[in-house]
Amino acid sequence: MFSGRRLHLDGPLLIGLLVLSALGLVVIFSASGENWSVMARQGLRLGISLAVMVAVAQVSPENLRRFSPHLFTVSVILLVAVLVVGAAGKGAQRWLDLGLVRFQPSELMKLGVPMAVAWLLTRGRLPPRFSVLLSALALTLIPAGLVVVQPDLGTAIMLVVSGLFVLFLAGIRWQHVLMMLAAVAAVTPYLWFRLQEYQRQRILTLFDPWADPMGSGYQAIQAQIAIGSAGISGKGWLAGSQSHLEFIPERSTDFIFAVFAEEFGFIGVLMLLVLYLFVAGRCLVMAYHTRETFSRLLIGSLALTFFFYVFVNLGMVSGILPIVGVPLPLISYGGTSMLTLMAAFGIIMGLHARRRLMA
Amino acid sequence: MAATQSFNRQPMEASVVRGRLRLAGLLALVLSALLLSRLYVLQVAEYSRYQTLSLENHIRLQALPPVRGLILDRNGIVLARNTAVYTLQVIPEKVGDMDLLLHEVGKLVDLEEDDIAVFKKNLRRRPRFEKHLLKSKLDDVEAARFAVNEYRFSGVTLEAMLHRDYPLADLTGHVLGYVGRISEQDEARLDSAAYQGVSHTGKLGIESYYESLLLGRSGFEQVEIDAHGRTLRTINRESAIPGQNLYLSLDVGLQRIAREALGNRRGAVVAMDPGSGEILAMVSAPAYDPNLFVDGISRETYQALIQLADKPLLNRALYGRYSPGSTIKPIMALATMDAGVSPQERVFCPGWFMLPDSTRKYRCWKRTGHGSVNLHDAIEQSCDTYFYQAGARLGIDKMAPFLFSFGFGKQSGVDLPSEPSGLVPTSEWKQATHLEPWYPGEDVITAIGQGFLLTTPLQLARASAMLASRGRLVKPTLLRRQENPLTGEAQETRVDALSEAPALAIDQRDIEWVIRSMTAVMHGRRGTARASGRRSAYRMAGKTGTAQVVSIAQDGEYDAKSLRETLRDHALFIAFAPVDHPKIAIAVVVENGGSGAAVAAPIARKVMDYFFLKRLRRAASTGASGVFG
Known part of the structure; x- marks a missing residue:
């Protein structure tokens, strides 16, 4: 890319992101009932986010x-502050209210965890020793x-x-992976009983949503009807009857994929998945081509987490x-x-763009 | 390039990570294949099935919120109810210019600054496609005026809904708590399925503690809709099940008398039935009107409330923690007798007490001294010197078990949320929290209820009830009966299952001895509260207390007039009556009230007079006798 290199951006990745975001705006327009102001707000958020991306890409890997x-x-x-403040006042415990903006520290942590673990692991040799592994788990x-x-x-x-x-x-x-799996298997029954009743219900409903079609299975069934009734080619943009008749709760947010799939069909779904x-x-x-381990670990982890989000939501x-x-x-x-x-x-672009300049 | 090499210490490392990256890519492909196969099944293989379903899918489910249970006092007086009100709801997404809209609506309906402030706050916090409350409780004229003009406002609807209302406002506010709009935090905690169509949830007090009983169950309505989403007809309807009506043990009449007796002072009164633990009155002053919170309180009003020095939002009866002062002496007396001290043994009170090997003087409240006193005199006249000496002899580790067994230092289990436990100090506790040993001087002051010891008015009332019932510790309760509003089926709270066996075996003769002394406090020639016991139609047992807020210098003089009001002593009083078969036990705390005898005891007398007078009248009207058993 022309100026892309100087800005430490990556052309193919940028194009992929822009196409996906643009598609997002298109779907939101439909999901919101053709509301321009909703779309404008989302566009503004996208613009701000892209500016942040460019800014972050300028930070040197060191x-x-x-x-x-x-x-x-x-x-x-x-995070601790949020809990303390939240417990003291009556406000929600996810947010720190900074007057103008409300800020969710758990978002920062989504970057903090992989960065800290990658930092920890690259202080010594790889593969990590057991003690390092334990510290990483603590982090x-x-x-x-x-x-x-x-x-x-x-x-x-x-x-x-x-x-x-x-x-x-x-x-x-x-063998460490196996040990962790064994540990998870051991605490699962405990966690199951710690879950709130409705969370358990959600998991149980997964196996048979039709068991309670008017209760906890409602959302799942409506989403599946919307997706399934689209067929191969879909019902067309702005023509998803199930979505527009408001059968699908949270159709602009968590369940937006149901709207997309209903309107664009299996072909659309296939293309979306290819894009992701x-x-x-x-x-x-990019992770493969960077020269040093920290960048490789961090890029790889961020990319996999991104994909995992897609998988969990679509799933x-x-x-x-x-x-x-x-x-x-x-x-x-x-x-x-x-x-x-x-x-x-x-971060990914910045790390990759200066892979040769590492000092 | 050499620098790069130094970063990549191990070429092996690179190959390991690259291997894993390949594996990760493979994993992503596998997951994608999994998703695709699922979507293939939905959209291609079973397309016709889902298409049929979608064509039949003209049926929409609408939640019917349940009616929240009523809260009533023991005599059936309504404390919390639901009244039908008109509200204005706004869907922000459908509104073009919000400020213009508010201006225009404001011409038809009286919009307070508070309404707008709360609305705008929610505007930022909740999704714009949801309904936001703009104003509740429109009067009939406003509702009619808006209804005529409704067509002009897209996105604004006039809706009738049930609104929680507390007719007695601040009189029962602290006990009932209030409901408020479901917040983000509540949403995460609550089962969304159980709250279909429900906008409010209990936030404090009884409303919060018995949320699950009060809530009821949402119903559903299946309606057929047309292609535009308009309702054509109702197909099926499962009615909502209203919440349980809760009858509390409170007696509103008694509550009001206690509230009036406190007047404009800061303090708390708790009265309970010593046999069952039922709370008859629970008053904290100053109080607030819970109706303010139901539809969200504006930041300004809330700030104003929490910044008041009097702390009206604090339920002092439950959350206030006070040094018990001399009201602890009856329990210390039991500990003393348990340690083998004869109640007849006499102590000389010169007006002060001194530990051996120390020059510090612990002053008795009576500077000229009580002279020679035995245990009975010491309780009747509240002699500090006697108890200083008892404390020094017992030590904290003999006193603490008695305090614990009277319910101090732990939660009582009352049916209200987040009860504090108060504090009973022990030598281990001191070492652990203050990193210092327990000093003998602390034994001395603990014996008269000063120092680290902290109690809540509810705990004091419970201890008083335990004395009244000759050593049986009951669990205080507010819920007396729950009733299903549809079937009338009632369920009583089982009282017998709630009493605890005493942790310590308390000698019945000792306790009778203490009760005789407490009776002398009220009716004896030298009783500290004899003014409040005078000419009562029933016999009372009581104990006054005055708890220091500031410590007075060694030779200083406590002069109430020269001290700022907030530094003056707290006045306390515990009592029960009738002495032989107690029907009511009470604790009174008046912050900075000064003397327990002069300020707290008369309040208890007023409450008890009302209580017994009412019983007397009821007995007279039903022809029963033997009220005072």
Whole structure:
């Protein structure tokens, strides 16, 4: 790319992101009932997020690496602050109200966890020793624990996953992977009983939504009807009857994929998935081509987390995963996660663009 | 390039990570294939099935919110109810120019600044495609005026809904708490399925503690809609099940008397039935009107409330923590007798007490001294010197078990949310929290209810009830009965299951001894509260207390007039009556009230007079006798 190189951007990735975001605006226009002001707001958020991406891409890899533990520490402090302030006042515990803007520290943590784990692992040799592995797990689980008690299960899971991706990329031994799986299997029954009744219901409904079609299975069934009735070619833009008759709750946010799939059919779905795979794949290739381990781990983890978001959202809307309340990246309405996401792509581009300049 | 090499210490490292990256790419492909196969099944393989379903899908589900249960007092007086009101709801997404809209609506309907402030706050916090409350409780004229003009305002609707209302306002505010709009935080905590169509949830007090009983269950209505989403007809309807009506043990009459007796002072009164633990009155002053919170309180009003020095939002009866002062002496007396001290043993009170090997003087409230006193005199006249000496002899580790067994230092289990436990100090506790050993001087002051010891008015009332029932500790309760409003089926709170066996075996003779002394407090020639016991139609047992807020210098003189009001002593009083078969136990705390005898005891007398007079009248009208058993 012409000036792209000087701005430390990556042409193919940028194009992929822009196409996906533009598609997002198109779908939101339909999902919101052809509301221009909703679309304008989302466009504004997109613009701000892209500007943040470009800005973040200018941070040099050395600074980013040095900055990682500090970002993590600050995020932990903010998470604790949110809990303390939230507990003292009556406000929601996810937000810090800074007057003009409300700020969600768990968003910062989505970057903080993979950066801190990558930083930790690259201080020594790879694959990491068992003690390092344990520290890395602590760096992952402590913030996740703080987020779970907010309570925000969806984000907490994503934090854990992002940390585990770094470990995975760092080449942890398979016996360690098995040990972790065994540990998870051991605590699962405990966690099951800690869940709120409605969360359990959601998981149970996954296996048979038709058991309670007017209750907890309603959302899942309506989404599947919308998707399934589209057929191969879909009902056409702005013509999704199920979506527009308001059968689908949260159709602009978490369930926007149902609107997309109803209007654009299997062909549209296939293209969307290809686009997502292209973005994630391009990032993995960039990770492959960087020269040093920190960048490689961080880019890889951010890319995999991004793809995992897509998988979880599509999985929950199409009925193969429980409904955990995760938005569809770059498409769902709402600005909080968009900003973090673009900042992550900024990091990826910046790390990749200066792979030769590493000192 | 050499620099790059130094970063990549191990070429092996690179190959490991690259291997894993390849594996990750593969994983992404596998997951994509999984998704695609699922979507293939939905959209291609089973297309015709879903298409049929979608064509039949003209049926929409609408939630019917349940009616929240009423809250009533023991005599059936309504404390919390639901009244039908007109509200204005706005869907911001459908509004073009919000400010213009507010201006125009304001011409038809009286919009307060508070309404607009709360509305704008919610505007930022909640999705714009949802309904936002602009104004509740429109009067009939406003509702009619708006209804005529409704066509002019897209996105604004006039809706009738049930609105929670507390007719007695601040009189029962602290006990009932209030409901408020479901916040983001509530949403995460609550089961969204159980709250279909429900906009409010209990935030404090009974409304919060018994949320699950009060809520009821949402119903559903299946309606057929046309292609534009308009309702054609109702197909099926499952009615909502209203919440349970809750009858509390409170007696509003008694509550009002207690409130009036406190007047404009800061303090709390708790009265309970010593046999069952039922709370008859729970008053905290000053109070606030819970109706302010139902539809969201504006930041300004809220700030104003929390910044008041009097803290009207604080339920002092439950959350206030006070040094018990001399009201703790009956319990210390039991500990003393339990340690083998004869109640007849006499102590000389010169007006002060001194520990051996120390020059510090612990002053008795009576500077000239009580002379020679035994345990009975010491309780009747509240002699500090006697108890200083008892405390020094017992030590904290003999006093603490008695305090715990009277319910101090732990939650009582009352049916209200987040009850504090108060504090009973022990030597281990001191070492752990203050990193210092327990000093003998602290034994001395703990014995007269000063120092670290902290109690809530509810705990004091419960301890008084335990004395009244000769050593049986009951769990205080507010819920007396719940009733299903549809079937009338009622369920009583089972009282017998709630009393606890005493942690310590308390000698019945000791407790009778203490009760005789407490009776002398009210009716004895030298009783500290004899003015409040005079000419009562029933016999009372009580104990006054005055708790220091500031410590007075060694030779200083406590001069109430020269001290700022907030530094003056707290006045306390516990009592029960009738002495032989107690029907009511009470605790009174008046912040900075000065003397317990002069300020707190008369309040208790007024409450008890009302209580017994009412019983007397009821007994007279039903022809029963033996009210005072």
